[in-house]
Amino acid sequence: IIAYIVRATRIPRMTLYPVLNILKKRGLIDFVREGRRRYWSIESAESIATNLSNLASVTHKGTVQVAKENSGFIVHRDIKAVYSVFEKVARLKPGERVYGIQPTFSMLNVMKNLQWQKDLTPIQDAIREKGIIIEAVLQEDYYTSMYQYLAKKDPKNALNSLKSFIGRATDMVYVDKKYLHASSELMMFRNVAYLVNWKDGVSIEIHDKDMLDFLFRLYEVARGYGQKVDQNQYLRGLVKKIEGC
Numbered sequence: 479i480i481a482y483i484v485r486a487t488r489i490p491r492m493t494l495y496p497v498l499n500i501l502k503k504r505g506l507i508d509f510v511r512e513g514r515r516r517y518w519s520i521e522s523a524e525s526i527a528t529n530l531s532n533l534a535s536v537t538h539k540g541t542v543q544v545a546k547e548n549s550g551f552i553v554h555r556d557i558k559a560v561y562s563v564f565e566k567v568a569r570l571k572p573g574e575r576v577y578g579i580q581p582t583f584s585m586l587n588v589m590k591n592l593q594w595q596k597d598l599t600p601i602q603d604a605i606r607e608k609g610i611i612i613e614a615v616l617q618e619d620y621y622t623s624m625y626q627y628l629a630k631k632d633p634k635n636a637l638n639s640l641k642s643f644i645g646r647a648t649d650m651v652y653v654d655k656k657y658l659h660a661s662s663e664l665m666m667f668r669n670v671a672y673l674v675n676w677k678d679g680v681s682i683e684i685h686d687k688d689m690l691d692f693l694f695r696l697y698e699v700a701r702g703y704g705q706k707v708d709q710n711q712y713l714r715g716l717v718k719k720i721e722g723c
Contacts, residue, residue, distance in 0.1 A: 490555075550686035557591050557679045563665060563672050564597075568604035570667060577666040578614040579700055581658040582623045587676035589627055594639055602642045613649040615700045617658055621716060637720060644713045651704035658700075664693060 484491055498507065554560055567576055592598055605612065621640065628636035661677035671693050674681040684690060 493553075550684060550689070552683040552685075554681045554683060555679065557676075560674055560676065560679055560681045561592065561597065563674060563681060564601045567610065567665075567667065568601045570608065570610050572608040573611065574608075574667065575611040575613055577694070577697055578612070578664055579658065579697060580614060580616060580620075580663040580665075581660045582617045582620050582655065583659055584661055584663040584674070584676055585620060585624060586627055587661055589624070589631070591676055591679070594628070594632065594635065599642065602646075606642075606646050609647050611647045611649065615651050615653060615658070615697070615704055617655045618652045619655045620652070621713065625716070625720065637717065640713065640720075641717060644710055644717070646709075648709045650707050650709045651701045652707050653700070653704040657703065664697065666690070666694060666697070 484494065554562075570576070588598075604610070621643070625636060625640050628639050632639075662673060662675045665672045665674065669685065669687075669690065671684040671690055672681050673684070673693075684693070
């Protein structure tokens with residue numbers, strides 16, 4: 479039955495197990511255990527696929543919702559789907575605010591997975607031109623690490639890429655680089671949050687109100703550990719220092 483559903487829905491095998499457990503709770507299927515194996519049983523394999531469509535919606539290749547209906551959690555499983563979070567930010571209205579925690583290591587994984595000119599420049603331009611406010615917690619080595627990476631990858635455009643962050647509306651807090659060493663990041667705007675792992679190309683889209691409140695409180699705690707910085711002033715100083723080298 480598992481092999482049939484994988485072929486019929488194109489949902490990864492490991493993604494199916496929590497959905498099967500939901501179907502079991504609803505009395506649609508059952509299993510018997512022999513050793514470590516589970517043998518699922520139902521009137522017909524086709525009926526699993528039919529019920530599965532109401533519990534797991536495939537919005538495009540690699541994007542799967544695995545939760546009870548209207549639970550407020552969606553899992554995105556490829557870089558294209560994860561990148562769509564940036565596109566949503568770029569489509570916000572002028573003056574809207576985005577909250578985030580982005581460790582340096584996570585930012586470097588963004589650089590590895592996306593092309594600056596093709597993927598990131600349009601996002602940067604939209605944020606700056608619309609005056610979208612980016613309120614975030616960053617590690618203190620964030621921009622120096624970004625420049626060092628870009629200088630190796632694309633030395634001709636590295637400095638201009640760094641300059642593209644100047645002129646954005648920001649409210650930034652920098653924390654010691656010993657904190658937040660992770661491949662994952664948090665982004666929140668309007669009534670949605672995203673937990674994103676750029677290294678593995680996975681994000682969790684969260685609409686659940688209780689979880690949103692919890693994540694925002696954690697964000698506020700993280701800001702309390704940092705130092706508020708005028709990012710535009712900081713970046714101008716960094717650019718001047720690099721140009722003077």
